[in-house]
Amino acid sequence: MPQFSLYEEEYHPSPLQRTWREFTSSHIAVLGLFVLAIFLIFALFAPLIAPFNPVEQNIDSLLIPPSWETNGTIAHLFGTDALGRDVFSRIIYGCRVTFGSSILLVIIAMLIGVSIGTFAGMMSGVRSSVMNHLLDALMAIPTLLIAIIIVAILGTGLVNSMWAITLALIPQFIHYTRSFVRSEMKKEYVLASKLDGANAWQLFRHSILPNMIEMLVVQGSLALSIAVIDVSALGFLNLGAQPPLPELGAILADGLDVAYLAPWNVGLPGLSIFLMVLAINIVGDGLRSALRKRVSH
Amino acid sequence: MRILGRFGILFSLTLLVLAIFSFALAYLFPGDVLTNLTGIIPQNDAHRELLIQKHRLDEAYFFQFVHYLSEMLQGNWGYSFVSGLSLKEEIGLALPATIELAFYAMFIAIVIGLPVGCYAGLKSYTAADYSINSVSMVGYSFPVFWLALLFILLFSLELNIAPLSGRISLLFDVPDKTGFILIDILLADNIDTSLALRDAFHHLLLPTLALSVISTASMIRMTRRSVIDVLNRPYITAARSRGLSRWQTFSRHILRNALLPVLPLLAIQITSLITNAMIVETLFSWPGIGSWLIQAIYQRDYPALRVGMLAVATVVIMLTITIDLFNRLIDPSRDKYERATV
Numbered sequence: 001m002p003q004f005s006l007y008e009e010e011y012h013p014s015p016l017q018r019t020w021r022e023f024t025s026s027h028i029a030v031l032g033l034f035v036l037a038i039f040l041i042f043a044l045f046a047p048l049i050a051p052f053n054p055v056e057q058n059i060d061s062l063l064i065p066p067s068w069e070t071n072g073t074i075a076h077l078f079g080t081d082a083l084g085r086d087v088f089s090r091i092i093y094g095c096r097v098t099f100g101s102s103i104l105l106v107i108i109a110m111l112i113g114v115s116i117g118t119f120a121g122m123m124s125g126v127r128s129s130v131m132n133h134l135l136d137a138l139m140a141i142p143t144l145l146i147a148i149i150i151v152a153i154l155g156t157g158l159v160n161s162m163w164a165i166t167l168a169l170i171p172q173f174i175h176y177t178r179s180f181v182r183s184e185m186k187k188e189y190v191l192a193s194k195l196d197g198a199n200a201w202q203l204f205r206h207s208i209l210p211n212m213i214e215m216l217v218v219q220g221s222l223a224l225s226i227a228v229i230d231v232s233a234l235g236f237l238n239l240g241a242q243p244p245l246p247e248l249g250a251i252l253a254d255g256l257d258v259a260y261l262a263p264w265n266v267g268l269p270g271l272s273i274f275l276m277v278l279a280i281n282i283v284g285d286g287l288r289s290a291l292r293k294r295v296s297h
Numbered sequence: 298m299r300i301l302g303r304f305g306i307l308f309s310l311t312l313l314v315l316a317i318f319s320f321a322l323a324y325l326f327p328g329d330v331l332t333n334l335t336g337i338i339p340q341n342d343a344h345r346e347l348l349i350q351k352h353r354l355d356e357a358y359f360f361q362f363v364h365y366l367s368e369m370l371q372g373n374w375g376y377s378f379v380s381g382l383s384l385k386e387e388i389g390l391a392l393p394a395t396i397e398l399a400f401y402a403m404f405i406a407i408v409i410g411l412p413v414g415c416y417a418g419l420k421s422y423t424a425a426d427y428s429i430n431s432v433s434m435v436g437y438s439f440p441v442f443w444l445a446l447l448f449i450l451l452f453s454l455e456l457n458i459a460p461l462s463g464r465i466s467l468l469f470d471v472p473d474k475t476g477f478i479l480i481d482i483l484l485a486d487n488i489d490t491s492l493a494l495r496d497a498f499h500h501l502l503l504p505t506l507a508l509s510v511i512s513t514a515s516m517i518r519m520t521r522r523s524v525i526d527v528l529n530r531p532y533i534t535a536a537r538s539r540g541l542s543r544w545q546t547f548s549r550h551i552l553r554n555a556l557l558p559v560l561p562l563l564a565i566q567i568t569s570l571i572t573n574a575m576i577v578e579t580l581f582s583w584p585g586i587g588s589w590l591i592q593a594i595y596q597r598d599y600p601a602l603r604v605g606m607l608a609v610a611t612v613v614i615m616l617t618i619t620i621d622l623f624n625r626l627i628d629p630s631r632d633k634y635e636r637a638t639v
Contacts, residue, residue, distance in 0.1 A: 140617040141610050142572040148594050152602050153325050229440050233576055236442050237591060263450065270443030278438040
């Protein structure tokens with residue numbers, strides 16, 4: 001007998017709405033999203049928010065402490081560095097460089113990784129086995145090593161370090177896409193559309209891709225946190241963004257020279273990298289558990 | 298046996314690809330191919346001719362590569378631009394230092410991460426679980442270079458607990474035998490062993506701590522997720538309904554099944570651990586392969602980069618493939634890769 005309830009109205013939230021509802025039920029995840037949104041606003045509207053030019057040097061105000069210390073001024077919220085540049089403006093522009101380039105390179109890595117991964121997943125036999133194992137082995141090469149090699153070939157610079165990190169992120173996307181496509185290809189709805197005469201592209205476009213988007217979002221958030229850490233690590237090691245360009249890792253490396261005199265030059269850029277990564281991880285974790293709960297309910 | 302054969306083939310194939318790549322690097326790097334390959338700057342034309350003859354650079358690429366491969370296998374890895382020393386000796390000194398550091402960090406991660414992760418998984422969705430989870434999330438998000446800097450500022454400069462750099466105080470003259478400092482100290486006979494050990498531990502403290510915070514955090518998260526996944530399986534309910542005690546279900550059913558998907562993730566962990574170790578080394582002036590490679594890139598020491606990359610990649614891939622093989626041997630039913638999520 002079909003059950004029907006008089007009082008509950010018939011309302012089926014879409015999968016997206018259900019995910020959102022599960023996501024917002026965790027307060028920490030929403031807080032993380034909020035922090036991430038602030039960083040995104042910093043990245044998008046840096047020239048409007050930053051009170052000073054990030055590369056402008058001012059010899060009248062060297063190493064002013066942050067505004068909450070007794071010697072600080074409110075004009076320089078986070079103080080100034082050894083060249084009299086305003087740390088707050090530099091951090092905001094730094095968010096723009098670090099966060100923006102990370103997002104860009106994750107998108108590129110995702111596009112390339114997903115297309116190769118799909119091919120690998122649809123292949124079979126010896127060819128796919130060789131390719132899969134080689135890709136797995138490639139995944140094992142540390143990012144820093146790839147970055148060092150690329151920098152040695154092409155020279156230092158933000159763009160070159162971005163290529164290096166993209167190259168290091170691609171195998172992960174390939175791996176997850178390939179195993180996802182593999183498991184999906186065995187399912188019955190794919191078989192049904194195959195019997196309907198769908199070719200490989202149609203199978204991918206209409207059957208597999210819509211189901212893959214969630215996995216991609218989750219993997220993308222993981223990759224984004226890795227990318228932010230790697231971009232700033234390379235900047236810190238002086239292999240990525242070069243000094244005048246405000247990149248959070250490079251700012252941190254700059255501050256290292258005066259770390260004992262002016263610890264805020266090390267503390268604050270590092271703290272912003274840490275907060276950025278933490279926010280990305282919290283949002284990613286919230287998304288993952290929201291998706292998991294949505295499926296299990 | 299078949300699995301062993303397959304992994305052997307995979308391993309040699311990967312090494313071959315890496316060797317081809319490292320050979321190609323000599324052509325890709327800016328500068329003279331001959332110098333990039335050997336690390337020797339020819340004095341005059343006659344010397345140059347001799348070197349080209351010796352390394353068969355006048356022949357086709359294929360024969361050049363075969364010669365290069367045989368040289369590598371014989372241990373003639375070329376010379377460093379900067380120091381002029383044999384690269385094999387330099388790497389032989391630097392690589393064990395990194396492996397030692399990474400090993401201790403991994404050891405701490407497993408010793409602390411596994412039990413804590415299991416505990417959090419068993420008590421899932423309670424206050425204890427939430428606090429463990431959030432602490433591990435924070436630990437997982439630290440950029441390693443900043444964490445190491447904070448440790449230096451706090452413990453070395455403010456509190457003066459731990460030394461700033463190096464592996465051991467220069468007062469101790471420890472002969473290099475294995476390259477692992479603690480073993481070397483135990484093997485050395487002309488020094489005060491307990492004092493030297495204490496000094497070495499002091500030097501090890503901060504780099505290991507900085508590394509292990511991140512790997513422990515991800516270990517906790519992986520174990521917790523995996524335990525929670527296993528708890529929902531029907532065989533756990535079956536075990537409970539058979540009347541097994543809490544401890545029995547845990548040790549017989551939960552632990553074993555939960556550790557299986559963690560093992561392949563360990564292989565991925567090694568990669569990020571080595572990356573982190575390389576960064577931490579430069580901060581603590583630890584004489585490992587990471588600071589060596591970064592010095593090499595600052596000085597544009599191309600032969601060193603070429604061989605160093607090959608050495609590090611070989612070690613990492615060897616470890617990864619061993620773990621994968623181990624995983625396959627423990628659980629032959631697992632034909633396809635199944636990996637837990639973080």
